[in-house]
Amino acid sequence: MAPLLEIATLRAGYGAINILWNVSLTIAEGQTTVIVGPNGAGKTTLLRAIMGLVPVASGDIRLNGASIRNRATWDTVKDGLVMIPEGRMIFPDMTVEDNLMMGAFPPACRRNWKANRQMVFDLFPRLAQRHDQIAGTLSGGEAQMLAIGRGLMEQPRVCLIDEPSLGLAPVMVDEIFRIVEHLKAQGLTIVLVEQNTNRALKVADHVYLMQSGKVVLSERGDAVNLDRLHALYFAHEEAA
Numbered sequence: 001m002a003p004l005l006e007i008a009t010l011r012a013g014y015g016a017i018n019i020l021w022n023v024s025l026t027i028a029e030g031q032t033t034v035i036v037g038p039n040g041a042g043k044t045t046l047l048r049a050i051m052g053l054v055p056v057a058s059g060d061i062r063l064n065g066a067s068i069r070n071r072a073t074w075d076t077v078k079d080g081l082v083m084i085p086e087g088r089m090i091f092p093d094m095t096v097e098d099n100l101m102m103g104a105f106p107p108a109c110r111r112n113w114k115a116n117r118q119m120v121f122d123l124f125p126r127l128a129q130r131h132d133q134i135a136g137t138l139s140g141g142e143a144q145m146l147a148i149g150r151g152l153m154e155q156p157r158v159c160l161i162d163e164p165s166l167g168l169a170p171v172m173v174d175e176i177f178r179i180v181e182h183l184k185a186q187g188l189t190i191v192l193v194e195q196n197t198n199r200a201l202k203v204a205d206h207v208y209l210m211q212s213g214k215v216v217l218s219e220r221g222d223a224v225n226l227d228r229l230h231a232l233y234f235a236h237e238e239a240a
């Protein structure tokens with residue numbers, strides 16, 4: 001079966017600085033693809049390039065076989081891709097509910113906003129209880145729930161989730177991974193960037209390891225050799 005999303009020999013970066021070096025990945029529909037790698041490996045840059053937030057110098061990004069390379073982010077979102085960014089990036093001065101509404105901007109989602117909001121509140125009862133609370137006063141875990149909820153308001157086909165467990169207490173990490181598992185069970189296609197390798201591997205159908213802007217390992221989730229993964233993960237630091 002053709003992949004839903006295909007990244008082919010991608011080069012991208014910031015101005016004159018190239019970060020991604022011929023990165024290739026295939027993302028199968030309904031699967032959870034996990035991208036791990038040390039700080040600065042280029043994981044966030046890759047997600048941003050897919051969303052059209054970092055210019056692609058060469059290579060291609062294809063959704064259902066059609067190129068979405070360097071397209072306006074607006075159009076990519078309308079085609080069903082959303083990114084839940086590292087650091088949550090919620091609007092701190094707006095209420096929980098208004099933050100959710102910011103996710104309901106493609107026309108189809110505006111029509112369904114009430115049902116989508118209910119779906120988010122069912123998934124995150126803590127957000128329902130705090131629907132009129134100013135988002136900047138939420139705890140870190142609640143803010144992460146809000147960031148995920150805002151993404152779900154866009155009725156995504158593919159969800160790119162960047163470091164959702166970063167800085168959270170263990171109980172909140174459990175809660176976030178419970179949600180990822182729930183979304184996976186519902187058939188959502190997920191690309192998950194995580195530093196918490198052990199937890200991420202448990203939900204992975206496929207794993208990529210990035211190192212210095214390159215993919216250095218690509219394995220099925222149930223076939224990952226942890227010793228090899230760890231050796232490659234830490235190779236850069238040992239060489240330094």
Ligand SMILES: Nc1ncnc2c1ncn2[C@@H]1O[C@H](COP(=O)(O)OP(=O)(O)OP(=O)(O)O)[C@@H](O)[C@H]1O
Pocket residue numbers: 014017019037038039040041042043044045046086195
């Ligand atoms: N706006 C920018 N301008 C210039 N360089 C940048 C910019 N954003 C990121 N970089 C650089 O790109 C490289 C890759 O960063 P990126 O955030 O993609 O890595 P990462 O694997 O997501 O790291 P982390 O796990 O720490 O979030 C780093 O060297 C970083 O300094």
